[in-house]
Amino acid sequence: MDIFECIKGRRSIRAFTSDPVREEDLKKILEAAIYAPSAGNLQSWEFVIVRDKDRKLQLARAALNQTFIAEAPVVIVVCANLARSGRIYGERGRTLYCIQDTAAAIQNILLTAYALGYGTCWVGAFREEDASKILKLPPDVRPVAIIPIGRPAERPAPRPRMPLDKVVHYEVF
């Protein structure tokens, strides 16, 4: 798929069929994730793959009852490894770089999944403490995004974007 079509065709999907995610597709999606750039190439990301129905329901509840999360056959929780980035970059690594690293990995996940015919949604609204408990995350691993993945059961229209001239600034703001 052409990269521009991929970027412009992707949508947040919040309804999924029960069709499974093929193992080889999940591997491709995760491989794309780890090819994202990262500060100092420290790759300060961690991925928790959740298939268990009950655990998905718990995550959906932690995400303020966004029940579509539990509908998806696979959920990837992308986490930032604060210690890995912090060891080299200190506070900036712990609070900024590891979050940027995971964000880049997340976008690769969304785009690759779309190119393979899957729908995803970047879910950021969730109670972090609850998610950490559900997934038994160690103290220095922060959950950043919950990403349900499955075959889309809806075809949403594109969401509007602000025009370029509103957000692009030349030379100075």
Ligand SMILES: Cc1cc2nc3c(=O)[nH]c(=O)nc-3n(C[C@H](O)[C@H](O)[C@H](O)COP(=O)(O)O)c2cc1C
């Ligand atoms: C940081 C972040 C957090 C988000 N959190 C949620 C969320 O909790 N629930 C949800 O349904 N969508 C969430 N979204 C998806 C956005 O609503 C969506 O990307 C935006 O409306 C644009 O639509 P599109 O992805 O279809 O282009 C989030 C997106 C980002 C980048």
